[in-house]
Every structure is written in C-alpha cells, then in structure tokens.
Amino acid sequence: MQLNEAGLIAATQAIIGETQGVRFGVAVSGGPDSMALLALAARAFAGQVAAVTMDHGLRAASVEEAAMVAGWCATQAVPHSIVKPDAPVSGNVQGWARAQRYAAIEVWRAAQGIDWIMTAHHADDQLETMLMRLNRGSGVAGLAGVRARSGRAIRPLLAVRKADLLAFARAEALPYVDDPSNSDARFDRAALRSALAGVDWLDVQAAGRSAAALAEAEVALDWSVGELAARHVRAQGDGWTLDRTDLPREYLRRLLLLMLERAGAGAVPRGDTIDRAIGAAQAGGRASLGDWLLSGGGVWTLHPAPPRRVF
Numbered sequence: 001m002q003l004n005e006a007g008l009i010a011a012t013q014a015i016i017g018e019t020q021g022v023r024f025g026v027a028v029s030g031g032p033d034s035m036a037l038l039a040l041a042a043r044a045f046a047g048q049v050a051a052v053t054m055d056h057g058l059r060a061a062s063v064e065e066a067a068m069v070a071g072w073c074a075t076q077a078v079p080h081s082i083v084k085p086d087a088p089v090s091g092n093v094q095g096w097a098r099a100q101r102y103a104a105i106e107v108w109r110a111a112q113g114i115d116w117i118m119t120a121h122h123a124d125d126q127l128e129t130m131l132m133r134l135n136r137g138s139g140v141a142g143l144a145g146v147r148a149r150s151g152r153a154i155r156p157l158l159a160v161r162k163a164d165l166l167a168f169a170r171a172e173a174l175p176y177v178d179d180p181s182n183s184d185a186r187f188d189r190a191a192l193r194s195a196l197a198g199v200d201w202l203d204v205q206a207a208g209r210s211a212a213a214l215a216e217a218e219v220a221l222d223w224s225v226g227e228l229a230a231r232h233v234r235a236q237g238d239g240w241t242l243d244r245t246d247l248p249r250e251y252l253r254r255l256l257l258l259m260l261e262r263a264g265a266g267a268v269p270r271g272d273t274i275d276r277a278i279g280a281a282q283a284g285g286r287a288s289l290g291d292w293l294l295s296g297g298g299v300w301t302l303h304p305a306p307p308r309r310v311f
Contacts, residue, residue, distance in 0.1 A: 001159040003036075003168050005044035011156035012044075015148050016116060019045065025114040026051045027105055028080075030065040032169035032176040033120040035072070037157060039174055041118060042078050050079040052108050052117075054101045057084065058093070065177050072175055083108050094187055102153070109152060121146045121155040124162040127207045128192050137271070139250075141218050145211035158208055225254045233259060239303030245282070245296075252278050256294070259302045265292055 001007045013019055026041050028034040028051045041049045051073050053066045066082045073080035085100035109117055126145045133142040148155050157165070169176050196202070228251060232244040240259040245252065253274055260268050269277075269289055277287035281296025288294075293305040 001157070003040070003160060003164055005040060008037075008040045008044045008156055011159070012118075012154065015154045015156060019048075022048060022115045023113060024049050025105070025109050025112065025117045027101075027117055027119045028053050028069050030069050030175075030177045031120075032166045032174070032178075033122060033157075033162065035069075035174045035176045036165040036168045036172075037118060037120040038069075038073075038078070039076075039169075039172055042076050050081070050112060050114060052081045052083060052105055054104055055082055055084050056097050056100065058089070058097065061177070068175050068177065081108055081112075094189075106152065115152070117153045119153055119155050120157055120165070122157045122160050122162050122165060123204045123208045124193075126158055126211050127202065127204045128189055128196070130207060130211055131196075132188060132192060140214055140221065143211070144215035144218050145208075147215055148212070158212075159205060161204060221250070221254065225251065225258065229255060229258055233262075235262075236301065237303070239263065239292075239301055241302070242300040245298065245300055249278065252282075256300075256302075260289065260292065263292060263302060265290060 001011050009019065016022070022045075024041060024045055026034070026038045026049060028038050030053065038049075038051055051069065053069045055062045055066045070080045070082065083104040085097075085104060087096075087100065089096055105117055108114075129145040130143055133145070136142070146155060146158065148158055168174075228244070228247070232242055233255060234241050234243070240263055242252075242255055242259065247255070256274060256278065257268060267290060273289065277289055277294050280287040281294050281300050284297045286293060286295050288305060289302075291305055292302055295301045295303070
C-alpha cells in the first residue's frame, strides 16, 4: 500500500467496497500510528471523518494526550470525541483496556451514525499477533491474526510497516505521544516487540500475506462447516446429534463446538479438552464437557450430563 490518500482509499475500498458518502470514525490514541491514519483519512475522505479517543484513566498523562488529539482535530475541522470506560479495572489490565475501548467506541459509533471505525493496526502488529498466538498453540483462526474487517471495525493499514507510519508522522509534523506501556516488558506484546527489534531476517509483510491467506481459509472452513451442519446436525430432545463422524478432525472439532454453542453451553471448552472428547467419541466412548456429555460411536450425541450425586 502506498502511504498516501490514494493508497488509503484503495485499501479501504478493498475491505468495504464503495466509500462514497460513507462515514468513518478513526480510533486515535495519540500515538504516531493512529495520528498518521487520522491525517490520511481526513484528506482522503474529507468531510466523512470523525475521530474518537479512549481515555482509560490508567495514566495521569492520558488527559493531556486526549486533549492533544482534540487540539489537532480542531485545526483540521475534524469532529472529535473523548470516551471513557464504564467499568473499573479488573483482571488483565491490557485485556480490560482493549475490551473497554472496543465497547465504548462501538457505543459512540452507533450514537454518531458512523458506518465504520478505522484502527491503525499495521504489519508489525500483525506479525506480533501471529507469533504470540503461535506460541499459545492457536489453530487457523488464531494464526489469521488481526482481521482487516471485524464487525464494524476495519484496518486498512495492515500492509504498512510501523517505521513508515512514524516517518510519515514526522514528515507531516503531526503531534504524537509514545505510550510507555508499549515498551514495558511486563506486557507480553512489549516483550515480544523488544525481542523482534534486532531480527532482520523476518519478512513482516510476507507474514501479513500469510495471515490474510489464513483468514480466507478460516472463512472457507466456516462456510463448509455451515453446509455440513445443515445436513448432519440435528436437535434431539434436550440435546443434539451429529450423524456423520467420518470427517477430518478439524471439521469434527468445529461441529462439536457448534453443537455446544447451540446447546447453550456457558463456558465452551477448547484445546486439549475438546481434543480428548473427540478421541473418546471416535473410540465409541463418552466424554464430559462441563454440564454436557458427549456419547460417541457412529452417531455422536450431546446431551445434558446427569446431576452430580451429593453425599
């Protein structure tokens, strides 16, 4: 992608199609990546762009950073809003911040009549995501990394290197800040980023193309699972059955997860738990999946587990 207005328009159209009259919201943290995206979007889609900044309240400087973005937007006649989390910090801080950010920005998007939210995820983010998920044993869906389109969020910069965005921000004299958490080794992504800093043999953009190919494979798998489910998954009493079990293991895994979802299972098990259940069912045995019991054989049946005996 060329880092200019024409390049952004082309990348955006490749994701959503026609852009004429479409309203875009740009999620802007104040870092060089999001400021570069905002500046490009404001020119490429003049009059169609608004900006939003999430102030998580985790650092004293966040108020000033949000004000900096607001000040730049005022000079460019770009509407700008600041949103805040609606729940206190809990659990993993970065996970909490991400969930709160997407939730608050989605509320803002709907209230403002915005069609799409642009985020500044780039090629280096994509590589980091893929490696982190590879290290956790992810399958096709996880290794597809950051999607170009997810819900109402789009990411048109996935083919662009972070260094190019930083160079653009500097060349355009854009104001920006550096979030210290981006280099805090206590966070997994920051630690990985530091480890990758001296690795020059990795082709970051080639990894991005692999992620895009895996995302397309995931779409194809989802489609074929839907076709198989329509023919072979049926409700039976208070449970579900799968009447074709001579399928590749990946299809069996996805169909079993679909059955659990349709059954209304709360915390759907993943990973080794699902693999063990599939192995047991293929051998004609049974496996417990939370409050559900999977019985194998030629036809698999998922039904509520009997009540636990209390002594």
